[in-house]
Amino acid sequence: MSYAIRPANEADVPQLAEIEKEAFPTTWPATPFKRELSNRTASFLVTYQLPGNRRPVSSVSHERPGEGSDITTRGWRGLWDRLFQRNAPASLTDNPADYVAGYVATWYMTDEAHITGIAVRESLRGNGLGELLLMASIELAMRHQSRVVTLEVRVSNHVAQSLYSKYGFSQVGSRKGYYSDNHEDAYIMTTDPIFSPAYSQQLTSLEETYKSRRGDVALGLG
Numbered sequence: 001m002s003y004a005i006r007p008a009n010e011a012d013v014p015q016l017a018e019i020e021k022e023a024f025p026t027t028w029p030a031t032p033f034k035r036e037l038s039n040r041t042a043s044f045l046v047t048y049q050l051p052g053n054r055r056p057v058s059s060v061s062h063e064r065p066g067e068g069s070d071i072t073t074r075g076w077r078g079l080w081d082r083l084f085q086r087n088a089p090a091s092l093t094d095n096p097a098d099y100v101a102g103y104v105a106t107w108y109m110t111d112e113a114h115i116t117g118i119a120v121r122e123s124l125r126g127n128g129l130g131e132l133l134l135m136a137s138i139e140l141a142m143r144h145q146s147r148v149v150t151l152e153v154r155v156s157n158h159v160a161q162s163l164y165s166k167y168g169f170s171q172v173g174s175r176k177g178y179y180s181d182n183h184e185d186a187y188i189m190t191t192d193p194i195f196s197p198a199y200s201q202q203l204t205s206l207e208e209t210y211k212s213r214r215g216d217v218a219l220g221l222g
């Protein structure tokens with residue numbers, strides 16, 4: 001099986017709740033996903049199973065500020081399009097029966113894109129889906145003209161920290177007792193400016209590596 005990215009829709013809400021419950025069992029109250037989906041300053045992407053053995057694609061359909069300008073057609077953003085988006089079949093991306101494997105939620109605040117939640121179904125972890133979701137979220141942050149991408153992560157969550165470090169997030173601070181269930185501290189992890197040449201270069205390299213590693217079939221989980 002292969003996986004793709006698309007914006008979440010209302011039909012996904014039961015699956016989003018299921019994934020959240022599995023990934024964050026102590027989250028209370030549960031995220032009001034239905035309300036979140038209508039939040040104009042946020043984006044909700046899901047990775048979902050494609051029928052058959054199609055290659056992974058992205059069908060992010062959010063409006064691009066400045067579409068057509070150099071900024072959207074140059075560098076790693078153009079690479080993303082070439083690698084993932086060009087072959088996205090619209091007819092496959094709106095099927096409410098899609099099986100959702102994971103999600104990423106991002107809020108856009110002033111010049112920051114703040115990832116508020118990212119999770120993959122436990123049975124599907126370790127197959128590049130978290131990475132695909134994070135890449136898609138960074139791509140959307142660029143389309144929203146965000147300067148940096150930031151998030152909080154439990155100090156004990158080494159798996160997530162490893163994913164974020166891989167994508168250039170570094171620890172810029174911490175929040176004492178941030179998590180209400182066990183009062184665990186959070187690290188604040190933030191990227192360098194995402195339009196900087198160094199970060200763009202890092203993303204290009206990561207995307208190329210992802211493509212050669214997961215490629216057309218490697219993301220298939222069947």
Ligand SMILES: CC(C)(COP(=O)(O)OP(=O)(O)OC[C@H]1O[C@@H](n2cnc3c(N)ncnc32)[C@H](O)[C@@H]1OP(=O)(O)O)[C@@H](O)C(=O)NCCC(=O)NCCS
Nearest residue numbers: 023118119120125126127128129130131153159160162163
């Ligand atoms: C964090 C999470 C989203 C990662 O998703 P995933 O699909 O399993 O991760 P991927 O397969 O895409 O792996 C990407 C990177 O994550 C890190 N990673 C993934 N699994 C790991 C593991 N078991 N041990 C250490 N690092 C790991 C690695 O850096 C990996 O890159 P690599 O393959 O080059 O080593 C997933 O583990 C999850 O849903 N966890 C529960 C929810 C959660 O903790 N969310 C984060 C809240 S801040």
